[in-house]
Amino acid sequence: MYAQMIKSEATQEDPEKLTAFQARIDAGEKIEPKDWMPAGYRKTLIRQIGQHAHSEIVGQLPEGNWITRAPTLERKAILLAKVQDEAGHGLYLYCAAETLGVSRDELTEMLLDGRMKYSSIFNYPTLTWADMGAVGWLVDGAAIMNQVPLQRTSFGPYSRAMIRICKEESFHQRQGYDIMMKMAQGTPAQKKMAQDALNRFWYPSLMMFGPSDKDSVHSEQSMAWKIKMNTNDELRQKFVDQTVPQAEYLGLTVPDPDLTWNEETGHYDFTQPDWSEFFDVLKGNGPCNRERLAARNKAWDDGKWVRDGLLAHAEKKAARRMAAE
């Protein structure tokens, strides 16, 4: 998912307070920033929301790659709007994380020096225009699987950010599928491109949900806190079940020879992605890890004079106003 392998923090606090806190969550109440919360809840959420925010921001890079090369002016305008949305999603999430007592610039610095992660999926390159279709259809599709239930998460600001994001996200998936339809119904070369994009993005998309966590203690704690709503396997299965018929409609083949409909379970049986590849990408060895972080660092460094300049100007203006009063 956009937040992967989030370790939940152990909590050592007044058992009475913990019980009361859990009771509020179980009753479906929202936890707001000023309410008492276990330190572990706070820390885990900062990590999770921060990673989610970083993913939205780094996620602009693979798509930004195609803005200047979009095939038509309309496609270019749509892609620009989509990438702009991702910046907005990052902002909503950073703001939600900030209510927990961490500052925006601190979060940014933790991304830039590698202390915080972003989703593994954005370390894969976007080689052709069809990849814009595959990213919208599969990557945003997988993100939606996770984000829709998170609208009901226990932390108020996070829930409100997710509600805003979900409203906009369905545009993203549909524009991706629209690109895939156009390509799949196009010339043989275009169809081949669409198939190639599906081939390359299928398993990395399945990896987005993270490895099986049905036995993970972290996952259990996060689910009790309602900051994780489903297990990784549940969401992955749901994604496969939803996506396979969409691929069939396109006339494309999911690159999994063992993919079969299971009458008994009412779900598709499918091959797990190569988890060693996933861990390698997380460690920083994916095809684009270095490029992505270098791009974010460059943007931050190059923007310093603008940030400083605008702040100095605002302070000077404020001082002048004070003097005039």
Add this chain to the structure above:
Amino acid sequence: MSSPNAAYPDTPDTNAKPKRHEWPLWEIFIRGQHGMSHRHVGSLHAPDAEMAIKNARDVYTRRNEGVSIWVVEARHIAASSPSDKGPLYEPSESKVYRHPTFFDIPEDVGAM
């Protein structure tokens, strides 16, 4: 009350860290198309009010959500705290007669 160190009006000042030199935080209020009041939609960072309005336009009205924007620097907002919940809101719980449904009006009287 929130202290100047807490970025958000609702954020407790738990860890008193030295203040960082960052763009301040603004709370954004938008009035929608249909004559409703301005409503809080979210926050953003900006160096001053003018930029906060420009950024709010870009972030919070991309899909025709509004016709008017208010921005307020977050540190200027005073907020109630959860511990005030009892004294502030309990008194209204016992005053059911403030709701119109408290009064039974015979059906013969018609809509009221």
